[in-house]
Amino acid sequence: xxxxxxAIHAGVTPDPSTGxxxxxxxxxxxxxxxxxxxxxxxxYSRTQNPTRQVLEANIAALENGKYGITFSSGLAAMDAIMKxxxxxxxxxxxxxxxxxxxxxxxQVYENFGIQSTFISMAQAETIIxxxxxxxxxxxxxxxxxxxxxxxxxxxxxKIARAKGIWTVVDNTFASPYLQNPLDLGADIVLHxxxxxxxxxxxxxxxxxxxxxxxxxxxxxxxxxxTGAVPGPMDSFLTIRxxxxxxxxVQRACENxxxxxxxxxxHPKIKNIFWPGFESHPxxxxxxxxxxxxxxxxxxxxxxxxxxxxxxxxxxxHLFALAESLGGVxxxxxxxxxxxxxxxxxxxxxxxxxxxxxxRLSVGIENVDDLIADLDxxxx
Ligand SMILES: *Cc1c(COP(=O)(O)O)cnc(C)c1O
Numbered sequence: 001x002x003x004x005x006x007a008i009h010a011g012v013t014p015d016p017s018t019g020x021x022x023x024x025x026x027x028x029x030x031x032x033x034x035x036x037x038x039x040x041x042x043x044y045s046r047t048q049n050p051t052r053q054v055l056e057a058n059i060a061a062l063e064n065g066k067y068g069i070t071f072s073s074g075l076a077a078m079d080a081i082m083k084x085x086x087x088x089x090x091x092x093x094x095x096x097x098x099x100x101x102x103x104x105x106x107q108v109y110e111n112f113g114i115q116s117t118f119i120s121m122a123q124a125e126t127i128i129x130x131x132x133x134x135x136x137x138x139x140x141x142x143x144x145x146x147x148x149x150x151x152x153x154x155x156x157x158k159i160a161r162a163k164g165i166w167t168v169v170d171n172t173f174a175s176p177y178l179q180n181p182l183d184l185g186a187d188i189v190l191h192x193x194x195x196x197x198x199x200x201x202x203x204x205x206x207x208x209x210x211x212x213x214x215x216x217x218x219x220x221x222x223x224x225x226t227g228a229v230p231g232p233m234d235s236f237l238t239i240r241x242x243x244x245x246x247x248x249v250q251r252a253c254e255n256x257x258x259x260x261x262x263x264x265x266h267p268k269i270k271n272i273f274w275p276g277f278e279s280h281p282x283x284x285x286x287x288x289x290x291x292x293x294x295x296x297x298x299x300x301x302x303x304x305x306x307x308x309x310x311x312x313x314x315x316x317h318l319f320a321l322a323e324s325l326g327g328v329x330x331x332x333x334x335x336x337x338x339x340x341x342x343x344x345x346x347x348x349x350x351x352x353x354x355x356x357x358x359r360l361s362v363g364i365e366n367v368d369d370l371i372a373d374l375d376x377x378x379x
Pocket of ligand 1: 076
C-alpha cells in the first residue's frame, strides 16, 4: 500500500459488532471476563484499549514499522526511551533540539546518572570522537528545531550500528509523510503526534515506532508499567486527523516554499532557514532523505533583539502567536522566549538560535493571505 492509502486504511477495519466504518471510541477502563482469564484480549485500558490499538497499528504503518506504541504526550514517549537506560549510560544528542527534550535529558535524567552530550551533527563524522563504551543512545532531530539544520540519518545510523548503539530519530518536524527514519537505519522513531500527525491542534499525544522485537517488547512493558497512555478519545481524534495527513503536509509544504522564497529578499531579515534553499548547507541531504522540504521556516533579523522580534510577533493576524506547530492554521513563535526558554542563552546562541529568531509553522490557508499578513507585520 502507498502512503495515502495507509493513512486512511492501515490498521482500520469496520467494527465487527455494528459495521461502523469509523473506529469507535472505546471509552472504558475495564472489560468483562466470562471466567477468570477468559476474555477477548482486553483486560484493562492501561494495558490494552481497542481504539488505541488501531491508532498504534496505523502509525506503525506510516513509518514502515512493525510496532507502534503510543503515549499521553511526545515527552512521555521520550521518557519511555530514557527508561531503557541505566545509571552510567550516556547519550550523544544533537545540540539544537526541542527545548523539552533538552530539559528532560538535563533536568530529569542527569539526576538518575544518565549524561547527555549536545553536539552539532551537521557533519555525521563529528560524532565519532564523542562515542564511548558508555554511549547507549544517539538522539537525532532533523530538521532541527528551530534552526532547521539537516542531519544525515543514514550516515549517523551506520556509525551507531557498527558500535551497537541505538539511534532514535525525533521525526516530529518532518512527519512520516516526508521522512521515514526506520528505512534509513534508525532503531526507534519518535513523534509528538500533537503536531503534524494529529494536525488539528486539539490533542497532545506521543508515539514510538520500531522494527525491533526486543525494543518493542521493552517499550510496551514500560508503557504499561509506567502508565503514560493516551486516552480513547485522543486516540480516536488522532486516527481521524491522520486520514488527511498527506494532503495537509503536502499543501503546507507548498505554501512554505512560496513563503520562504518571498521572505528571502526582505531587507529586515538577516538569515532565513529552510532546507529547500539550494544555499542551505545540507540541502543535498534534505533532498535525499525527505520527500519535500517541510513547512517550518525560521529567520532572524538584522536588529537582533527580543524587542525587534516582538514588534513583528504582535502584528500578525493570521499567523497566531503560539507554541506548537503542524496544525492546519499557521503559527508564529519566538523560540528564545517560548519553546526554547529552558535552554541557557549561551548554549542557545552557540546553536545559532539568536534573540531575534522567529519561527513560522506554515498552515494550509491560502498562501496569498499568509504572505499579505507577513508583509504587513514586517513593515
Ligand atoms: C512538541 C515536540 C515534542 C514534545 O511533544 P509533546 O507532545 O508536546 O509532549 C518533542 N519533539 C519535538 C520536535 C516537538 O516539536
